[in-house]
Structures are given as structure tokens and as C-alpha cells.
Amino acid sequence: MKVNFLDLKPKEAFRYDEIMSAVRGVIDSAWFVRGEAVSRFESHYAEYIGSQYCVGVGNGLDALTLMLRAYKELGHLSDGDEVIVPANTFIATILSITSNGLTPIFAEPTYDGLVLDMTKLEALVTSRTRAVMTVHLYGRCAYSQSLSSFCERHGLLLFEDNAQAHGCVYEQDGLMRKTGSLGVAAAHSFYPGKNLGAYGDGGAVTTDDCDVAEKIRSLGNYGSSSKYIYEYQGVNSRLDEIQAAVLDVKLRHLDEDNRRRHEIASFYYDNIRNDNVTLPSRLSDHLNVYHLFPVLAKNRDDLSDFLKSNDIQTICHYPVPAHQQECYKQYAGLSLPITERLSREELSIPIGPAMTDEEVRYVTETINAFRG
Numbered sequence: 001m002k003v004n005f006l007d008l009k010p011k012e013a014f015r016y017d018e019i020m021s022a023v024r025g026v027i028d029s030a031w032f033v034r035g036e037a038v039s040r041f042e043s044h045y046a047e048y049i050g051s052q053y054c055v056g057v058g059n060g061l062d063a064l065t066l067m068l069r070a071y072k073e074l075g076h077l078s079d080g081d082e083v084i085v086p087a088n089t090f091i092a093t094i095l096s097i098t099s100n101g102l103t104p105i106f107a108e109p110t111y112d113g114l115v116l117d118m119t120k121l122e123a124l125v126t127s128r129t130r131a132v133m134t135v136h137l138y139g140r141c142a143y144s145q146s147l148s149s150f151c152e153r154h155g156l157l158l159f160e161d162n163a164q165a166h167g168c169v170y171e172q173d174g175l176m177r178k179t180g181s182l183g184v185a186a187a188h189s190f191y192p193g194k195n196l197g198a199y200g201d202g203g204a205v206t207t208d209d210c211d212v213a214e215k216i217r218s219l220g221n222y223g224s225s226s227k228y229i230y231e232y233q234g235v236n237s238r239l240d241e242i243q244a245a246v247l248d249v250k251l252r253h254l255d256e257d258n259r260r261r262h263e264i265a266s267f268y269y270d271n272i273r274n275d276n277v278t279l280p281s282r283l284s285d286h287l288n289v290y291h292l293f294p295v296l297a298k299n300r301d302d303l304s305d306f307l308k309s310n311d312i313q314t315i316c317h318y319p320v321p322a323h324q325q326e327c328y329k330q331y332a333g334l335s336l337p338i339t340e341r342l343s344r345e346e347l348s349i350p351i352g353p354a355m356t357d358e359e360v361r362y363v364t365e366t367i368n369a370f371r372g
């Protein structure tokens with residue numbers, strides 16, 4: 001049996017038909033940018049996340065970058081301000097900070113939780129600290145009451161990178177709140193492989209702040225809010241009509257897709273048994289939408305080779321942390337032992353709504369047969 005890392009073909013014919021007819025609708029309307037499909041998706045997605053506003057942009061990196069830039073244009077952030085960010089995140093999170101002239105302060109995750117270690121934050125605060133960018137990495141909720149009170153105590157803005165956690169829910173005082181609605185603003189990516197993925201690039205920012213939403217819309221449209229009048233030196237970063245139409249259909253199936261991810265993850269947690277393979281801490285269902293299913297292994301490369309020789313595709317997220325990348329030479333001296341250990345030991349095994357029970361069993365049995 002061959003198991004791909006992620007299969008993006010619609011698994012049921014009815015979804016294929018739904019998506020094709022949505023795409024056809026856009027083509028027939030002959031309106032491709034800044035039209036009704038985008039407005040409709042933005043309002044559905046804002047409602048889904050539980051935010052007042054949603055602004056569609058070109059991709060997840062632009063969502064992050066324009067979100068931070070809007071706070072700069074509004075005077076809430078300035079050059080050289082420090083933003084605390086998990087060191088083991090995808091490079092885009094860090095790029096959005098540095099490209100805005102802000103300084104990333106790399107925070108360690110916990111080894112078995114994989115997201116921000118809340119106990120290590122206090123020591124990172126300086127007089128220049130202005131914000132925390134939390135990242136719900138792998139689909140795991142990286143928000144907590146203690147993160148929120150930490151931000152309040154130090155007067156910090158809390159941003160979320162929700163690229164990997166569409167549909168994840170945090171329960172607070174009996175209220176169910178989605179990730180993407182927990183801080184002042186959140187960036188979302190709709191890259192095809194994400195839980196909510198387009199058929200190309202796409203992204204969005206959600207926020208309850210009207211000024212922020214307006215700024216982002218203007219910045220992503222050349223810096224203009226009325227035609228041919230430019231308030232900012234902006235960029236062109238817009239969600240297009242076809243992607244919005246696809247996303248609107250896929251949004252209706254997101255919870256169902258995430259439920260399938262939960263079933264697969266439960267099977268992995270209940271059945272993977274190998275002394276050479278560690279599973280991350282198991283969160284209650286609503287706190288994890290299993291964008292990825294990471295496992296940890298000292299002999300990670302051997303495990304990956306072994307699975308490959310059995311026709312199972314895996315990917316490491318991420319083999320080289322940002323502070324050890326060529327493009328961030330200035331941070332090469334930092335020592336971040338947990339982040340560095342994770343970059344050596346992490347391996348993501350197949351998970352996705354289209355995986356069959358046979359595939360899940362085969363992956364499990366093969367991992368159990370691995371002899372470190």
C-alpha cells in the first residue's frame with residue numbers, strides 16, 4: 001500500500017460538483033477581483049471564527065505582514081519594537097516581524113506540547129517588548145488564560161498566527177471561542193495543504209477592530225481606500241474571487257473534515273506503541289484540529305527512511321529553525337535547546353480528511369514495526 005503525506009483530491013463526488021459549480025459561477029459572472037464571492041466568504045469566515053471583521057488577502061505571509069503593518073500605521077507599534085514569537089514556527093511568522101522592522105524575540109516551546117512554553121515568557125520581557133505572536137502550530141491551541149494575563153500584565157498586544165488551526169476551539173468561562181478570535185488580530189493562510197485550503201494561494205486577517213480591518217484592506221490594495229487616491233505605499237495582496245468561491249464551499253465542510261482528522265489522531269494515540277517513538281501530549285479534542293500529526297524520534301531520519309521504504313510519505317516540520325537559517329545569520333549565536341532538539345526529532349506522519357481506515361492502520365502497524 002502507498003500512503004501519500006496528504007491527498008488533496010475531493011473525496012466525495014458531491015464536493016467536486018459543489019466546488020466546480022462555485023468556480024463556474026465566478027467565471028460566468030466575469031468578475032474576478034474584489035467582488036461578491038470575496039465579500040460572501042469574508043462574512044462567512046468572520047462569523048465562523050467569531051470576529052467582527054475578516055479581510056481576504058493574497059496568502060498567509062501577507063496576512064501576517066499586513067496585520068503587523070496596520071498596527072504600525074496606526075501607531076501601536078514602531079521600528080525596533082520586540083515581538084515574542086515561538087522559535088519553532090514556520091519561517092513566514094518570523095519574516096512578517098522582521099520585514100516590518102520589528103525584532104523577533106525567540107521563545108522556546110515545550111518538548112511534548114510543541115507550542116509556546118508559557119513558563120519561559122516572563123524572562124523575555126524588556127522595555128521594548130510590545131507584542132506576542134502566538135502560533136497554533138500543528139493545529140494545537142497555543143492560547144491560555146496565563147498567556148492572556150501575561151499580555152495584560154505587560155501591556156502587550158496579542159497576535160495569532162492561525163495558519164495551521166482553522167476550527168480549533170478554546171473554552172473560556174463556558175464560552176467556546178475559536179482560535180483566530182482570541183487576540184487583537186489573527187492571520188490565516190489558505191494554502192492548499194492547510195485545514196481550510198484554497199486551490200491556490202489565499203489568506204485573511206480577522207479582527208474586532210474596525211480601524212485595523214480598514215487599514216489592512218487599504219494596504220493590500222496599493223494603499224488606497226478610494227480609487228486612485230493613495231494614503232500609503234501599499235502592496236497588491238487580495239484574495240481572488242475564484243479562491244473565495246472554493247473556500248466558501250470548503251468552509252461548509254471544515255468541521256466535518258476536522259472530525260475525520262480527530263478520528264485518525266485518536267487511532268494513532270490509541271495504537272501507536274513503539275519505545276523509539278514519542279507522541280506529543282494529547283489535548284482534548286476541541287484544542288487540536290490536527291493540521292499535522294507530529295511524532296518525535298531520536299532516530300528521526302531512520303524512522304523516515306523506514307517509512308519511505310514501506311511507501312509511506314512523511315515530512316519534517318521543520319528541519320532547520322529560523323535562528324539557524326542563512327537569512328537570519330544575526331541570530332546564529334542563540335541557544336534554543338528545545339527548538340533545536342525538535343528540529344532533529346520531529347516527523348509529521350500522514351493525516352488528512354481523505355485518508356482511509358486501511359491507510360491509518362497501515363501507517364500505525366508500520367511505525368510499530370520500526371526498530372530504532
Ligand SMILES: *Cc1c(COP(=O)(O)O)cnc(C)c1O
Pocket residue numbers: 059060061062089090092093135137161163164189190191201202203
Ligand atoms: C503556511 C503558514 C504560513 C504562511 O502561509 P502562506 O499562505 O503559505 O504564505 C504562516 N505561518 C504558518 C504557521 C504556516 O503554517
